[in-house]
Amino acid sequence: MIERLQISYLRNLTQINLSSAACNVIIGANGSGKTSLLEAIFLLSRGKSFRHHQPKRYIQHHQNTVTVHAKLNDASTLAIQKQADATTVLRLNQTTVYNQSILTEQLPTLLIDPSTMDMLEQGSASRRQLLDWLVFHMKQGFHPQWVAYQRLLKQRNSLLKKTRHLTQVQLAELKSWDKGLSSHAALIHHYRERIFAEWQPYFADSVAELLPSYAEQLSLSYNAGYDTSIALDVQLNERLEQDLQLGYTRIGNHRADIHVHWRSDDSVEMSDKQPETTPEAEIHNKRPVLKEQAANVLSRGEKKLLITALRLSQLPLLLNTTKNAEVSGNSLQPRNTPVVLLDDITAELDDRAIKILLSTLSQLPCQVFMTSLTDDIVPLVLELWSEPNVFHVKQGQVFFDS
Numbered sequence: 001m002i003e004r005l006q007i008s009y010l011r012n013l014t015q016i017n018l019s020s021a022a023c024n025v026i027i028g029a030n031g032s033g034k035t036s037l038l039e040a041i042f043l044l045s046r047g048k049s050f051r052h053h054q055p056k057r058y059i060q061h062h063q064n065t066v067t068v069h070a071k072l073n074d075a076s077t078l079a080i081q082k083q084a085d086a087t088t089v090l091r092l093n094q095t096t097v098y099n100q101s102i103l104t105e106q107l108p109t110l111l112i113d114p115s116t117m118d119m120l121e122q123g124s125a126s127r128r129q130l131l132d133w134l135v136f137h138m139k140q141g142f143h144p145q146w147v148a149y150q151r152l153l154k155q156r157n158s159l160l161k162k163t164r165h166l167t168q169v170q171l172a173e174l175k176s177w178d179k180g181l182s183s184h185a186a187l188i189h190h191y192r193e194r195i196f197a198e199w200q201p202y203f204a205d206s207v208a209e210l211l212p213s214y215a216e217q218l219s220l221s222y223n224a225g226y227d228t229s230i231a232l233d234v235q236l237n238e239r240l241e242q243d244l245q246l247g248y249t250r251i252g253n254h255r256a257d258i259h260v261h262w263r264s265d266d267s268v269e270m271s272d273k274q275p276e277t278t279p280e281a282e283i284h285n286k287r288p289v290l291k292e293q294a295a296n297v298l299s300r301g302e303k304k305l306l307i308t309a310l311r312l313s314q315l316p317l318l319l320n321t322t323k324n325a326e327v328s329g330n331s332l333q334p335r336n337t338p339v340v341l342l343d344d345i346t347a348e349l350d351d352r353a354i355k356i357l358l359s360t361l362s363q364l365p366c367q368v369f370m371t372s373l374t375d376d377i378v379p380l381v382l383e384l385w386s387e388p389n390v391f392h393v394k395q396g397q398v399f400f401d402s
């Protein structure tokens with residue numbers, strides 16, 4: 001849990017130094033700097049912003065460096081310093097570390113941002129990251145495999161981009177990369193599949209709470225990104241000509257996806273009208289799998305609830321795993337307390353959903369930072385948490401409401 005947070009030169013936050021509690025409410029007008037505060041915590045945990053990729057966009061104008069420093073309740077300290085050219089320095093307990101994953105592991109951060117509606121409709125990356133966030137924190141072996149896979153994939157893609165006709169030497173090199181990709185792929189899929197199976201009942205529970213009338217209709221599916229019954233290198237070999245034409249690798253773990261499906265009594269009829277071909281069906285040349293995406297059926301408000309359910313359902317699962325917990329007294333306590341960032345939920349969710357979300361969070365051993373335009377949320381927070389911290393943000397200055 002973050003006890004003290006220091007931020008220098010992040011957007012309009014010049015010098016911030018605050019002490020935090022289990023629940024922290026950040027109230028401020030539009031443009032005051034509330035979201036930047038959440039962005040700072042996310043940056044420390046993940047090494048990137050959830051709003052912009054380029055550091056020069058979030059480093060304060062006329063400054064070269066942004067710094068975020070946190071002291072956790074176990075006295076450990078974490079720090080990130082980023083320059084406009086993306087040069088990054090990371091520190092754990094004042095010692096420089098070279099992998100962001102070390103800080104990510106110390107400070108698991110979950111952003112519940114129901115405004116990100118495109119998550120259901122657009123490319124697979126954000127849905128895949130949703131699953132990978134869980135797998136990273138729950139399966140120790142996952143990250144090294146993922147890093148090794150990405151490295152080989154990058155090499156393969158740059159070769160495919162460079163030429164459409166491989167020399168014998170290049171072909172031999174590519175085949176050795178494919179062997180490596182194949183063995184990493186099998187493990188990555190294995191970890192993802194396991195965690196996905198564990199996640200499903202938690203997702204069903206969250207849907208039952210947040211979207212009770214659709215509890216029967218909504219379900220998740222996981223697509224590995226390739227046909228997992230055949231070794232990836234065999235399939236890559238078969239598709240080599242196509243990949244050379246495309247200039248990139250079309251199948252593999254990097255194409256994995258999570259879908260939310262909608263099933264109704266007339267789902268066959270609905271599906272027949274809008275058939276969806278999954279990559280696996282395409283690879284096999286099988287009959288297309290007919291499915292209806294929940295995003296095609298749900299209203300805007302319901303999609304927000306669904307995105308909230310997807311994220312919220314991850315927390316109890318993470319907290320229930322032994323890798324992330326240790327015995328303290330008679331109970332299991334999380335080793336690294338997850339930090340939940342809630343951005344402007346009062347503008348995105350109705351009162352019922354806010355109540356469910358906050359009461360669920362208040363019962364979990366996690367730390368919460370939430371932003372709000374007004375202090376209407378404070379009475380509910382006071383009901384649910386014993387000693388929340390309330391901050392007011394005005395033009396980049398943070399004031400503690402004692």
Ligand SMILES: Nc1ncnc2c1ncn2[C@@H]1O[C@H](COP(=O)(O)OP(=O)(O)OP(=O)(O)O)[C@@H](O)[C@H]1O
Nearest residue numbers: 011012030031032033034035036057058059060061
């Ligand atoms: N690189 C930058 N340097 C300085 N100020 C910036 C920079 N980028 C954005 N800002 C300003 O920082 C302020 C804080 O923005 P932020 O998004 O954190 O506000 P917010 O309180 O969350 O607002 P809203 O409720 O509208 O989302 C804005 O006024 C914005 O114009």
